[in-house]
């Protein structure tokens with residue numbers, strides 16, 4: 145039977161406090177009219193940027209949950225993975241992609257590994273190596289600059305030229321994905337701007353969307369960005385329009401948050417900007433790169 149709504153299997157952790165992973169994936173995709181079926185990889189009191197967090201890895205639970213979904217014969221229009229609780233989960237997600245494959249399905253992997261040049265506290269080089277295998281099974285990947293550097297074995301540096309970034313996108317596409325999106329790219333010549341770069345290996349086009357940069361570091365923005373990308377692509381947007389929508393959603397969320405004085409680890413106030421996801425595209429600033 146055809147799904148009544150587009151349906152996404154969302155393989156991420158549930159962090160109770162701080163807006164990251166499932167606490168942003170679900171509201172964003174629900175606001176975009178898409179049904180989310182979470183497969184939680186871990187349950188944490190907060191994301192790992194808060195000191196003293198408590199977490200429970202769900203690696204041993206996943207096979208039983210996946211088995212039940214198979215018995216229910218659930219069909220997914222998209223499979224979307226993010227933060228994985230342990231390296232042993234990578235093979236499970238790879239198998240999930242094989243077992244739940246369907247025609248025209250979107251498989252999007254956000255290879256969550258780290259930020260600002262460092263791996264997140266739960267991860268090491270083994271996770272990086274294994275993540276390459278998962279990336280190879282995706283149609284779309286959304287690493288940030290740090291994750292792109294780790295996946296390519298490059299040293300992280302905050303300033304990477306556009307020609308180097310194009311080469312990084314190309315090399316990431318050689319790992320398997322058709323579309324590569326690198327987020328959190330500082331602009332070389334404009335310190336108050338930040339960009340997202342994308343490459344579509346099907347039509348060989350490179351895209352860039354630039355927005356204002358405010359000096360703050362909010363965990364979970366990568367999860368919000370990738371979730372808007374999933375929603376927009378499922379709604380039939382082109383790659384550059386999906387990029388535009390995701391960049392401007394984050395940009396608005398950062399602006400809605402920046403003037404407040406709470407701890408940045410609480411993340412961006414997505415609740416203030418969720419309704420904008422239902423508006424027609426208003427700002428369009430994508431650029432096609434030579």
Ligand code: PXL
Pocket residue numbers: 157159164165188190191192193226227256264363364366367
């Ligand atoms: O994608 C961000 C994220 C997700 N989940 C957990 C995290 C983080 C980033 O710190 O710690 C548990």
